[in-house]
Amino acid sequence: MTHQTLATPHAIDIQSAIPLLRLLNPKQHTRIMLASLAVGLLVSYLAVAMGWLPLWGATALTLIVLLPAGVLKWRDDHRRYGATLMGLSILVTAQGLHTVEHLVQWAQYHLLYLTMRQSNGLLSPANAEWVHFTWNWLVLIAVVALMVGGMRGGWMWLLFAVAFFHTIEHSYTFIRYQMILRELTAMDVLNVTAQGLPGIVGRDGWLARSELTRGTWICTIPGLTTAVRLDVHFWWNAIEMTLLVIAGHFYLRKQFGKTA
């Protein structure tokens, strides 16, 4: 079945030119995917409109509704292409959705001119630190798993490096978040959030404050110590997504060509 599918002549030219589209194509699960999306959006909209759920809850609900269709699609990917490509399919899909989250934040801040704290995206209002800390560790683990599964090469190593440092950044902010919460609790301040503080890079981050780097040439690199956290993480994510797409493209081209 797998060999047959891979050997099938390309029905759409663009899918042969961009093999990622071929991998991501829901194929026979398109209808259930679209139906799940429609139901998820409708229910979520009603839930928000009726005040039953906050926006992040509705977003989570939509994802949950989409999950069965996704599982069907990824199970099919596994059957057709094997575990590594299924993993790639999951990662590209999930990272794509995460990119949407960052795009929404970017639009809220730069286009709608919401404040930094209001520019929280769709899911992050749940808890930006937990969401991004968990997410970036999962991405890093997934990247390592793909590399173990054979998806290597320069782009993949670059992706690994970026994902690694992005995860370090979120681990730094997450640990400090917990430490600040502990300090606030010790002061009996229980109703104050400590989310959204700067990390290693960006405005007011560790690089900008450390005596090792403060006021050095490092702080003259555009954005490195001056960009706001929202922009920093938009770019972290954009770079990761770009590298993932490029690495996936070359890997899939090789894999599909091998089996064609």
Place this chain on the structure above:
Amino acid sequence: MSLTRFVVPLLLAGCLCSAQQTHLPATTVAPPLHTVATTVVATPLQASVVCSGAFVTHRLDFTTGTRLREIGTYISNGAGVAANDLDNDGDLDLVFASVDGEGEILWNEGNLQFTSAPLDDRFARGVAIVDANADGWNDIVFTHRGLEGVTYWRNLGGAPRPTFARTPLPGVDHYAYAMAWGDVDGDGDLDLVTGSYGAELKQHGIDAPEDDPQAGVVLHLQGDDAWTAQTLDPHAETLSIAILDVTNDSQPEIWAANDFALDDRLWQRDGDVWHQIHPFAQTSYSTMTTEWGDIANDGRRALFTTDMNPYDISPRNLAAWMPVLNQLVPHNRADDVQVMANVLLIGDGRGGWQNQATARGVDATGWSWDARFGDLDQDGYLDLYIVNGMIAADLFGHLPNGELVEENQAYRNRGNGSFDRMPQWQLGATASGRGMIMADIDNDGDLDIVINNLRGFAQLYENQLCSGANLQVDLTWSGSQNIHAIGAQLALHTDKGILRRDVRASGGYLSGDPVRVHFGIPAEARLDRLEIEWPDGKVSLVDAPPRNNLLTVTR
């Protein structure tokens, strides 16, 4: 246009006035039309014999904020301090403003000894010592909390101590929190710019300060018998005002720094009309102070403003800030240039100004109030000192005594306009500083620092670094209504570069600078000449000025 191309050795005349003073030699070359003759008297400054390599703290006999059981906003903003020679004895005297009591003069008796004399001016904010009426005696001007304007204490002269009479300034009756003095219209006399603080006016029952004709940023032009007022902007949350030439058009602009989301303003004069210009790529969000100087000795002026931004990002310190930080999150709008950080603007040579505070290491100094450039170590480059801290029970109720305790921040100029922290100078006081001045209080040639602390004793930091050399300059413009030549530009040419300073009477946060100009000089530097560009554009030149001297230059 370089002044040096036209300036020839200046005619210096006069006689020896005292055993300690030296009259510099006169030349016989007639100066060009735009140069003016001066008399120069040099008085040697005796360097300190005690050299600890740091600053030594002295407690001064003055407190403000200690009479209140609890300090909340906006008593929390404290008050200023001014230094100048009030009794014409050559020493710089101090005047403190008080938010909860009367002001105080500290007469400088020499050797860092002071005699206190209360001045019955209560609930003040800013203070400046300026000879507003050009009678040869420096007067005292206060701004105030709430619904008060400026009070003017005319110096009546007299020995051994002058007396002061509270005297109205006809036509000057606007609410005044901040002020600046300078000849803004080029007519030769000193004008006054005041700014009100809307947030505090609201506390005093004025719901819409912008609709109150007594509020706003107001230009008061001095006339023969009265002052004429012109409101530049009815919106004002003004914490600091500066008068300086930002645009290099040889005319001063008016720069008003506003708290909260209200943008800082800059006005340029076009004939009798003042219009706003917007050359700054970024400004501080809650701008507390304005300061400027040539920090790289490259002829380009740097503009510095302070804001609230923690320098210590340890979890413990951030936790102390968090409840307030969450309230202070700036708004966001399309054309907003504000950033919640100190801003160091460097001119790009094309009329624009770019923020380089982060690149040069001075973007975060805590809850910062006053900031001053001054060559503390006398290596020829302007260093930077910033006072900080906050006391407000309604903001920091989660901290002991409602106080955010921070260390004042001292920075040494690396010689290129970037800065290193200098904890070894021992200037990291944890008192809650507000107004501050740098001046040579003990007449040893180097710059000392005086701070008006909220809810604590005022402090004087005696400079015992004992490095480098210095030259100080007092200008006297005889027959002028701007007798101390406020606004004059000075350039000291040395074989190590050109050092630039200007004469000011007010500055920073609520404080009054001395008109005496200080140059720090590298020990091995050769002094070639001192160029003085007077406020009317005329130029004087002093050849080979002697180091470690106070030059009194009289036009």
